[in-house]
Each structure stands twice: as C-alpha cells, then as structure tokens.
Amino acid sequence: xxxxxxxxxxxxxxxxxxxxxxxxxxxxxxxxxxxxxxxxxxxxxxxxxxxxxxxxxxxxxxxxxxxxxxxxxxxxxxxxxxxxxxxxxxxxxxxxxxxxxxxxxxxxxxxxxxxxxxxxxxxxxxxxxxxxxxxxxxxxxxxxxxxxxxxxxxxxxxxxxxxxxxxxxxxxxxxxxxxxxxxxxxxxxxxxxxxxxxxxxxxxxxxxxxxxxxxxxxxxxxxxxxxxxxxxxxxxxxxxxxxxxxxxxxxxxxxxxxxxxxxxxxxxxxxxxxxxxxxxxxxxxxxxxxxxxxxxxxxxxxxxxxxxxxxxxxxxxxxxxxxxxxxxxxxxxxxxxxxxxxxxxxxxxxxxxxxxxxxxxxxxxxxxxxxxxx
Amino acid sequence: xxxxxxxxxxxxxxxxxxxxxxxxxxxxxxxxxxxxxxxxxxxxxxxxxxxxxxxxxxxxxxxxxxxxxxxxxxxxxxxxxxxxxxxxxxxxxxxxxxxxxxxxxxxxxxxxxxxxxxxxxxxxxxxxxxxxxxxxxxxxxxxxxxxxxxxxxxxxxxxxxxxxxxxxxxxxxxxxxxxxxxxxxxxxxxxxxxxxxxxxxxxxxxxxxxxxxxxxxxxxxxxxxxxxxxxxxxxxxxxxxxxxxxxxxxxxxxxxxxxxxxxxxxxxxxxxxxxxxxxxxxxxxxxxxxxxxxxxxxxxxxxxxxxxxxxxxxxxxxxxxxxxxxxxxxxxxxxxxxxxxxxxxxxxxxxxxxxxxxxxxxxxxxxxxxxxxxxxxxxxxxxxxxxxxxxxxxxxxxxxxxxxxxxxxxxxxxxxxxxxxxxxxxxxxxxxxxxxxxxxxxxxxxxxxxxxxxxxxxxxxxxxxxxxxxxxxxxxxxxxxxxxxxxxxxxxxxxxxxxxxxxxxxxxxxxxxxxxxxxxxxxxxxxxxxxxxxxxxxxxxxxxxxxxxxxxxxxxxxxxxxxxxxxxxxxxxxxxxxxxxxxxxxx
Numbered sequence: 001x002x003x004x005x006x007x008x009x010x011x012x013x014x015x016x017x018x019x020x021x022x023x024x025x026x027x028x029x030x031x032x033x034x035x036x037x038x039x040x041x042x043x044x045x046x047x048x049x050x051x052x053x054x055x056x057x058x059x060x061x062x063x064x065x066x067x068x069x070x071x072x073x074x075x076x077x078x079x080x081x082x083x084x085x086x087x088x089x090x091x092x093x094x095x096x097x098x099x100x101x102x103x104x105x106x107x108x109x110x111x112x113x114x115x116x117x118x119x120x121x122x123x124x125x126x127x128x129x130x131x132x133x134x135x136x137x138x139x140x141x142x143x144x145x146x147x148x149x150x151x152x153x154x155x156x157x158x159x160x161x162x163x164x165x166x167x168x169x170x171x172x173x174x175x176x177x178x179x180x181x182x183x184x185x186x187x188x189x190x191x192x193x194x195x196x197x198x199x200x201x202x203x204x205x206x207x208x209x210x211x212x213x214x215x216x217x218x219x220x221x222x223x224x225x226x227x228x229x230x231x232x233x234x235x236x237x238x239x240x241x242x243x244x245x246x247x248x249x250x251x252x253x254x255x256x257x258x259x260x261x262x263x264x265x266x267x268x269x270x271x272x273x274x275x276x277x278x279x280x281x282x283x284x285x286x287x288x289x290x291x292x293x294x295x296x297x298x299x300x301x302x303x304x305x306x307x308x309x310x311x312x313x314x315x316x317x318x319x320x321x322x323x324x325x326x327x328x329x330x331x332x333x334x335x336x337x338x339x340x341x342x343x344x345x346x347x348x349x350x351x352x353x354x355x356x357x358x359x360x361x362x363x364x365x366x367x368x369x370x371x372x373x374x
Numbered sequence: 375x376x377x378x379x380x381x382x383x384x385x386x387x388x389x390x391x392x393x394x395x396x397x398x399x400x401x402x403x404x405x406x407x408x409x410x411x412x413x414x415x416x417x418x419x420x421x422x423x424x425x426x427x428x429x430x431x432x433x434x435x436x437x438x439x440x441x442x443x444x445x446x447x448x449x450x451x452x453x454x455x456x457x458x459x460x461x462x463x464x465x466x467x468x469x470x471x472x473x474x475x476x477x478x479x480x481x482x483x484x485x486x487x488x489x490x491x492x493x494x495x496x497x498x499x500x501x502x503x504x505x506x507x508x509x510x511x512x513x514x515x516x517x518x519x520x521x522x523x524x525x526x527x528x529x530x531x532x533x534x535x536x537x538x539x540x541x542x543x544x545x546x547x548x549x550x551x552x553x554x555x556x557x558x559x560x561x562x563x564x565x566x567x568x569x570x571x572x573x574x575x576x577x578x579x580x581x582x583x584x585x586x587x588x589x590x591x592x593x594x595x596x597x598x599x600x601x602x603x604x605x606x607x608x609x610x611x612x613x614x615x616x617x618x619x620x621x622x623x624x625x626x627x628x629x630x631x632x633x634x635x636x637x638x639x640x641x642x643x644x645x646x647x648x649x650x651x652x653x654x655x656x657x658x659x660x661x662x663x664x665x666x667x668x669x670x671x672x673x674x675x676x677x678x679x680x681x682x683x684x685x686x687x688x689x690x691x692x693x694x695x696x697x698x699x700x701x702x703x704x705x706x707x708x709x710x711x712x713x714x715x716x717x718x719x720x721x722x723x724x725x726x727x728x729x730x731x732x733x734x735x736x737x738x739x740x741x742x743x744x745x746x747x748x749x750x751x752x753x754x755x756x757x758x759x760x761x762x763x764x765x766x767x768x769x770x771x772x773x774x775x776x777x778x779x780x781x782x783x784x785x786x787x788x789x790x791x792x793x794x795x796x797x798x799x800x801x802x803x804x805x806x807x808x809x810x811x812x813x814x815x816x817x818x819x820x821x822x823x824x825x826x827x828x829x830x831x832x833x834x835x836x837x838x839x840x841x842x843x844x845x846x847x848x849x850x851x852x853x854x855x856x857x858x859x860x861x862x863x864x865x866x867x868x869x870x871x872x873x874x875x876x877x878x879x880x881x882x883x884x885x886x887x888x889x890x891x892x893x894x895x896x897x898x899x900x901x902x903x904x905x906x907x908x909x910x911x912x913x914x915x916x917x918x919x920x921x922x923x924x925x926x927x928x929x930x931x932x933x934x935x936x937x938x939x940x941x942x943x944x945x946x947x948x949x950x951x952x953x954x955x956x957x958x959x960x961x
Contacts, residue, residue: 058579084582097580101598110594111584162584172583 001202002032002055002170007064009050024050025061026226032204032219037196039205041213042223043249048206049174051223055204056091056172057084068170085114090163091172094179096155098147105143107158108134111166129165136195137161153184160192164199171196171203177212189215210250214238222246239297240283240368247295247370254301254342256294257372260286269369270314275337277314280367292369300366301344303333305352308359315362321352335360412870416787419779420795426838427801430813434660437816438653449650453641456651458632466633469550469622470615476555477611480709481562482604486596488563489570492692493702498710503560505714508942510899511557511620512919513935516928517717518544518553519624520724526732528720545629554621556713558614562607569603570596588693602673609670613663617806619902624923634659635808635902642812642906649816656809667804718939724932745933755934757911758918761829762898765914769836770893773844774886781848782878786857799845802838807902810835815906827909835903840893847892851885852878891949895942 009025032038040048137157241247258273319337524540901916922931
C-alpha cells in the first residue's frame with residue numbers, strides 16, 4: 001500500500017553547528033500493507049516526524065520514492081513531486097490543528113468543499129458524509145458547536161473525522177495522543193485502534209511512546225538517527241529486539257554479556273556467560289566464539305525460593321534478593337547473581353524480602369541474542 | 375486599605391514570629407504601622423498617577439461645559455455651526471479611513487511575505503519597519519513635500535515629460551492619505567508580523583492536507599485566523615490617523631482640507647483664541663479615539679478565544695513563491711525605496727543646499743556645509759536641543775521610576791482598587807496629543823501653580839502621555855520576576871524599601887532601560903502636545919523644525935532633521951542591543 005524507497009532528507013544546520021546540513025532521514029525504505037497500522041517509533045530527533053511529513057508532502061525529500069497504492073507521490077528520479085493538497089491523504093496533527101474560527105461541522109466539511117469542481121459533491125451529499133463521519137467519532141451531537149469549545153479528546157476526534165471524511169487511501173497520524181491526559185489517552189488508544197480496524201484504514205502512526213506503539217500497531221519500525229533499526233510485529237520487537245538500542249528503548253531489559261558456545265536446533269544457541277550457561281534464540285546465524293549479549297525482559301525472569309541444587313543447570317542460576325519494590329500490578333526484585341544485577345518482575349503474590357536466597361529461571365524462548373556494540 | 379495591609383502582613387508574621395516583634399503584632403493594627411514608608415510611597419504614587427490621568431480630563435470637561443457663569447453647550451454649538459464643519463468631519467473620516475486602508479494593505483502583505491514565503495531581501499522590510507521610530511512625522515511629511523508637491527516636487531519633475539506638470543499633488547486629501555498611510559504601514563507590519571508568527575502553522579498545513587490550494591488556504595484559513603489582529607490594526611490605525619497632527623497641518627491646511635486636529639490648532643491660534651471651541655472639538659475627537667481604543671481592547675480579549683492546543687513548533691517550510699518571487703521582490707524593493715530611501719535622500723540633499731531648489735545637475739554643484747555649521751552654532755537650535763534632551767531624559771527617568779513602583783503595586787499587592795491604578799496609567803492612551811495639549815492649557819491657565827510658559831508644562835505633558843508605554847514595559851518585566859525572590863528578601867530582614875531597591879529594581883532593570891530609551895526617543899519627536907504648550911524661548915527640536923518650516927528655512931531645517939535622525943538611529947541601535955540582551959536573559 002505504502003512503499004518508501006531510499007528516502008533521504010537533510011535540513012540546513014543551525015548557524016551554531018559546524019555541519020552545514022543535518023541529516024534527518026538517511027536512506028530509509030519501508031513497506032506498509034493495506035489495512036495495517038504501521039508505526040514509526042523512536043526518540044525525539046530520530047526522523048520519524050520528518051518521514052511522515054515527507055509522505056504528507058509538507059517536506060520535500062532530497063532523494064527517494066514514495067508510492068501510495070499505484071500512485072507515485074514523490075520520485076526524484078522521475079521528477080514527480082505532488083503538492084500536499086494533491087496527494088489526497090488524511091493527516092491528524094499533534095496539535096490537532098482544529099480551525100478555531102469554524103464550528104465542528106465546518107471543520108469536517110472543508111476537505112470536501114475544496115475538492116476540484118469536477119469532483120465536488122453536492123451540498124446534500126457533503127452534509128450526509130460529514131454527518132456520517134462525525135457520528136463515527138461520536139461528535140454528531142456537537143455539530144454546531146464552535147471548535148474552540150471542545151475538550152481535548154473531542155478536538156482529537158474531530159481532527160480524525162476531518163482526516164477521514166475524504167476516505168483517503170492512507171491516514172497519517174503525528175503523535176495524535178500526546179496532548180491528552182493519561183486516562184483519556186488510554187481510552188483513545190483503543191478507540192483509534194477499533195476505528196482503524198473497522199474501517200480497514202491503512203495508517204502510518206508516529207509516536208515516541210513505546211506502550212502506545214505496542215498496543216496499536218500491526219507493524220513497528222524503530223528508528224534511530226534517521227535510519228530504521230528494526231521492523232517487525234510488536235511482539236517480535238518486544239521479545240526479540242535485534243539490537244541493544246531497541247531492547248533499551250522499548251521497556252526495560254536485562255543484558256548479560258557472553259560468548260556463543262554452540263548452535264543447537266533451529267534458532268537456539270548455547271551461550272557461555274560468567275554466571276553460567278544459558279540458552280537463547282537468535283534470528284541471525286552466529287558462529288561459535290562470537291561475543292554477544294543476552295537480552296531478557298524482567299517479566300520472563302522466574303523467581304523461586306531457595307538455591308539451585310546443581311548449579312550447572314542451563315538457564316537456572318542462584319542469587320540473592322537485594323531490594324524489592326511493590327508496584328501494585330507487580331513486584332520488582334533486584335537479584336544479585338555474582339557481579340550481575342538482574343531485574344525480575346513477579347506477580348504480586350510472589351514477594352521475597354531482601355537477603356532471601358532465590359533461584360532464577362531464564363526461559364530460553366524469551367532470551368534473545370543481540371550483537372555487542374564492539 | 376488599612377484592612378488589607380493588616381491581612382497581608384499577618385501571615386508573614388505567623389511564618390516568622392520574632393520574639394521581640396510578637397508583642398507589637400498582637401496589639402493589632404496601630405497608626406504607626408499604617409504610616410510606614412511603604413504605605414506612604416504607595417499612596418503618594420497612586421495619588422500622583424490619579425492626578426496626572428484625571429485632572430486634565432476633568433478640566434477639559436469643566437472648561438468646555440462651563441463658561442464661568444453656568445453649565446452650557448454654547449461652545450459646542452459655536453464649534454459645530456462654524457463654516458465648513460460637515461466637510462471637516464467628512465474629511466477627518468475620509469483621511470483616517472484612506473490612510474488606514476493603505477497602511478493595512480501594505481503592512482499585512484509585507485508581514486505575510488516575510489513570515490510565510492521565501493521572498494528575498496526580508497532585511498529591507500525590517501529596516502523599513504524602524505522608520506517611524508527614526509524619522510519623526512514632521513520630517514517625513516516635509517520630505518514628501520519635497521518629493522511630490524506640484525511646484526517643487528522631484529517626482530513631478532521626473533514625470534513631467536510624460537504626464538505634464540504637477541501630476542502628483544501632495545497637498546490634497548489623497549496626498550494626506552498616502553503620506554500618513556506610508557508612515558503608519560510599518561506599525562501594521564509589526565502587528566501583523568507578530569500575529570502571523572504566533573499562528574500555529576499546522577492550521578494551514580492541515581488545510582493543505584485536506585486538498586486546499588494556496589488561494590483557498592489564504593481565503594478560508596489564514597485571513598480568518600488573522601482577523602482579530604487585522605481588526606485591531608484597523609482600529610489602531612484609525613485612531614492614529616485621527617490624532618495625527620503633522621500631516622493635516624502641513625499638507626491639509628494649505629489647500630483648506632481641515633480635520634479635527636488642524637481645526638483645534640486653528641481655533642487656538644486665532645485671535646481671540648477660543649478655548650471653549652477647542653475643548654468642544656477636543657472632546658469630540660476624544661470620544662472617537664475612546665471608542666476606537668476600547669473596541670480594540672475588547673477585540674484583543676476575544677482574540678484569545680481563538681487560541682487552541684499548540685503542539686511542538688515545527689518550523690514551517692517557507693512557501694515557495696515560484697514565478698511570483700521576483701514580482702514580490704520588486705514590491706518589497708519599491709516599498710523600501712518609497713518609504714525609506716527617497717525621504718531620507720531628499721532630506722540629506724536639501725541639508726547640503728544653500729537654498730532649496732529641485733535636484734538638478736546645477737543644484738548638485740552648489741554643495742555647502744553652511745546649514746550644519748548654522749545648526750551646530752545657532753543659540754536657538756542649541757537651546758532647543760538642550761530643552762529636548764532635558765525633557766526626554768527627565769520624562770523617561772521619571773516615568774520609568776514611577777511605573778516601576780506602580781507595576782509593583784498592580785502585580786504584587788492585593789490592595790483593593792489596584793485595577794483602577796492599572797487602568798489610570800493606561801487612560802492617557804486614549805487622549806490624542808493635541809487634546810492633551812488643550813486639556814493641560816485648561817488646567818494650568820486656571821491653576822495657581824506658575825507652570826504655564828515654562829518647560830514644566832511640557833514635562834507634565836510628556837510624562838502623562840508616555841505613562842502607558844512605561845507601564846507596559848515595567849509591568850511585563852514585573853510579571854517575569856517570581857514573587858518568592860522578594861519574599862525571601864523580606865524573610866532575610868530587608869525592609870520594603872530595601873527590598874524594592876536591592877531586589878526588584880536590579881531585576882527590572884533591563885525592561886526599565888528598554889522603556890526608558892523608547893520614551894526618550896518618542897519625547898524627542900513629540901510635536902502635537904508641544905505645539906500648544908510651548909512658549910517662545912522654550913522651543914524643543916520638533917517645534918523648531920515647525921517654526922523653520924513656517925519661516926521658509928527649508929535647508930536649515932533639513933540639516934537639523936538629518937542630525938536628529940542620526941541621534942535617533944543611535945538610540946534605536948542601543949535599544950535593539952539591549953533588547954537582544956534582555957531576550958538572552960529571558961531564555
């Protein structure tokens with residue numbers, strides 16, 4: 001549905017900086033399938049918003065191709081550069097960009113009213129379509145209200161309605177939830193997901209919030225310094241981060257340095273670490289002797305009372321509880337295994353006081369191997 | 375007032391109950407505590423502000439409606455039955471509306487080009503925006519007489535082969551609109567520049583994403599959003615044009631195009647001077663400007679309702695004008711030449727001539743420095759320069775010091791009625807300079823204080839007129855200082871005066887200095903109040919230029935004008951440097 005090839009975008013550097021150009025997007029390629037919620041996730045300044053604005057036509061890339069369906073929106077080689085208003089995409093801005101001098105109905109109707117005369121609908125049809133889209137976002141009761149009298153959540157839904165009223169092939173969402181308070185954000189997250197699925201919309205979603213990304217996306221691209229670090233389904237990204245950056249940026253992770261000892265069946269490897277042997281998975285082929293780090297999420301570290309009887313069991317290590325913190329939904333333990341501090345997230349029914357001797361079990365399917373930075 | 379002072383001090387004493395003071399506190403309030411330095415200073419300051427703002431208006435009403443015997447509308451009926459009155463009122467409105475339209479169209483176009491497009495030479499527009507600060511209205515008007523008068527106008531000479539002699543006539547209603555409109559346009563530019571800058575660019579981008587083309591975006595989004603600022607600009611320019619004196623006096627009177635301000639000046643300069651009639655005209659003008667100012671402040675309040683959630687400020691990509699880039703540049707260039715280059719050049723040219731003649735190969739040979747020598751040695755110019763400097767320094771220092779205290783009262787204290795003080799300091803804003811002159815004449819011709827005929831009356835006029843500007847500078851810096859800084863000084867044992875002098879004043883200083891320079895500049899250029907209040911021997915620079923114009927000393931006047939502009943350029947540069955420094959500090 002959306003295809004981006006070798007996109008590159010530089011900005012003029014600020015005067016204080018030595019470099020004359022700042023590289024915002026660096027040779028980026030991605031594909032989003034029809035009906036997918038494709039998320040660009042990354043810390044601020046990673047180029048995700050610039051990428052989105054390039055798709056929208058609000059920025060001109062230096063190089064690359066952008067295609068939506070079978071329509072090329074931008075191609076430097078073929079000299080195609082459609083203006084933002086010719087692309088026919090829907091976009092929800094971070095600030096919502098609700099026009100304050102119009103009421104709710106007018107805001108949602110404008111995209112239909114400015115269509116070229118040949119394609120313009122009759123007044124009646126416009127009214128019908130606006131009413132329909134407003135009822136989808138549950139604003140049909142507030143149609144005559146001035147847009148400035150809406151709450152944050154309502155403005156957000158209006159922005160969504162305005163972006164959808166043209167029935168665009170692609171919806172662009174620029175951190176649409178970041179201006180809402182926590183409770184409302186959670187609500188809107190499910191609402192947005194439901195609408196996207198029900199209306200079968202293809203959407204590109206930009207966010208720096210990993211929880212949001214995991215909850216809403218079919219596919220996530222984690223970005224770093226203008227490049228895509230990893231693309232995958234939310235579960236893949238979470239459970240099998242391909243780099244330390246991804247593992248660190250999404251959730252918390254334990255990292256254990258070691259070397260590959262041998263390849264076992266499938267994607268399973270046996271890894272030797274200073275604290276004992278461990279089995280872990282890797283998508284890439286790794287030769288024996290390769291230095292690696294094992295990444296495992298705290299919630300996959302199982303804790304039980306008492307030391308391990310035979311301490312050479314693979315993936316089962318003895319440790320001592322150092323501290324614990326009650327977080328309501330879970331209890332976090334910091335467990336010392338030799339020099340290593342392991343974080344373990346347990347069900348609230350399991351709680352061990354400091355200095356308790358415990359055994360931790362690292363589930364092999366949940367341990368992923370990532371290359372060390374050296 | 376005593377009540378609140380007690381209330382505000384009780385909690386402070388509860389926080390730090392020093393043993394020795396506790397006994398005194400528990401006795402409740404006493405007169406000694408009410409008459410502290412703090413309350414005395416505050417009371418004096420409020421009384422002073424009230425006096426300055428209210429007394430002239432009160433006397434104006436009194437003098438216009440009371441003829442020494444009974445309450446009367448005689449002066450009104452006299453004033454409004456005078457010959458040509460309907461025409462005068464119509465002229466006033468035509469002149470104000472015409473110059474407003476011109477200035478708003480020019481200023482808004484330039485502002486939009488600067489903020490949202492890639493038009494080249496944006497620096498020229500910013501330079502031009504300083505012109506009204508640097509070139510006093512009277513000089514600007516005189517420069518345009520040199521450029522476009524039917525007989526000696528340079529432009530007319532250039533156009534003569536094509537259109538015949540005297541095609542441009544600056545001495546006409548149209549000429550007045552043009553010169554005033556050109557002089558006001560930078561002000562519109564600054565107002566609209568701020569408005570366009572503060573507009574969330576994603577509002578326009580979302581319209582683009584909705585499929586709207588540029589003309590549609592402009593028509594349906596940008597202009598409606600700029601409407602509050604546009605309406606405010608229109609009202610401010612209307613008020614400015616109505617109160618303007620220089621253009622109507624120099625361009626209107628010669629061909630009999632009278633407006634309110636020139637009429638007021640006229641009835642006071644006839645023999646016998648009719649103060650009652652002047653008061654009647656002044657009150658009418660005051661009513662008009664009051665409506666304008668209040669309407670504008672209501673609009674700006676409503677404008678705030680347009681504010682929406684704003685996101686991260688993504689720097690909008692300046693719009694590519696494409697093939698329109700060069701026409702737009704020609705527009706900017708033409709404007710710069712007309713508004714800055716030509717008026718300045720013609721003044722400089724005139725200042726080097728022995729007598730005024732239209733620029734020609736011949737006249738360029740008669741270059742002389744005589745006018746500068748005359749200006750720099752003549753006792754009259756030196757005296758006027760001294761007066762202007764004295765008045766400028768005095769009113770700038772006085773206003774800023776007083777407003778520092780007033781802004782403290784308004785921003786920091788909970789004294790009931792402080793909103794009244796706030797409004798009183800802004801009251802002079804609605805009073806046109808000429809009306810202020812009339813009002814002060816009314817006060818000090820009747821008042822026993824022997825102020826009339828001295829510099830003091832000018833000082834009071836400047837002080838009152840520039841109080842609102844001083845307050846704006848002082849209050850906005852006061853709002854930036856956290857109240858805790860002051861409270862911590864108090865808990866450290868500093869008295870109110872010590873706290874004010876050692877904590878507040880130094881922190882306010884950048885804002886106060888900026889305001890000080892601004893007031894210094896505008897008082898050096900002040901003409902419309904001074905013209906009614908000065909007395910021979912007490913001229914200030916702008917009055918001297920006026921007198922030289924009346925005497926036909928065009929070239930001496932030009933030299934004086936050029937020197938004055940140079941001084942103002944230096945002041946503006948200093949102010950900008952300071953402004954930049956203040957900006958850095960605010961970061």
